[in-house]
Amino acid sequence: SQTPVIAIDGPTASGKGTVAQKVAQRLGFHYLDSGALYRLTALSALRRNTALDDEHALAKVASRLNCHFDSGHIFLSEEDVSEAIRAENVGNVASKIAALMPVRQALYGLQLGFHRAPGLVADGRDMGSVIFPHAVLKVFLTASVAARAQRRYKQLIDKGISANMQDLTNDLSERDARDTHRSSAPLKAVEGAYLLDTSALTAEQAVEQILGWYALVK
């Protein structure tokens, strides 16, 4: 279709979410937070006590997700779970179940449904490689583990949640390793992706860079 997609992929806490959301806002495009779908599946599985090694049961949970997104809030059935899905343990379970192909397949169609006029900004791990291979612009956002741990630390402290830099750093490294080395849709920059290291950039600077690239390719 002619409706443009901007794919923004990258590791945990690279700033993708904030940056992608702002790019979507500036362009008046829809926004897909694909990580939220894995987090919603994880939260739903945890609540139903689904065995976390039963890939078919997990795929069923994923295919039956009753979720909707409304002005920055995320709902599971009618409950606002925007905060609940950000919990560290939900993120860890999300990253584990995201390695299962049946789960990824179950979420495929749901993700395509976000591709609507006038355009879409999609963020995740495999937006440019698997879900939207025809994206007009593919961006791979990175930042050093130290910069990402620092950002995560600040987010948690701002929310009044206690945090430890060493634990956060270990956790990020572990999740990076899992996302990068899994056989199904591993995290990697696809050919043609524009690399953006945000370690020393503000979100606004990253947004301007991406809008500049988009203006060149659209």
Ligand code: C5P
């Ligand atoms: O981006 P976020 O941290 O919210 O994603 C949670 C987890 O979901 C990630 O650790 C990753 O394993 C998984 N994920 C994925 N593919 C995507 C988006 C997220 O495998 N497109």
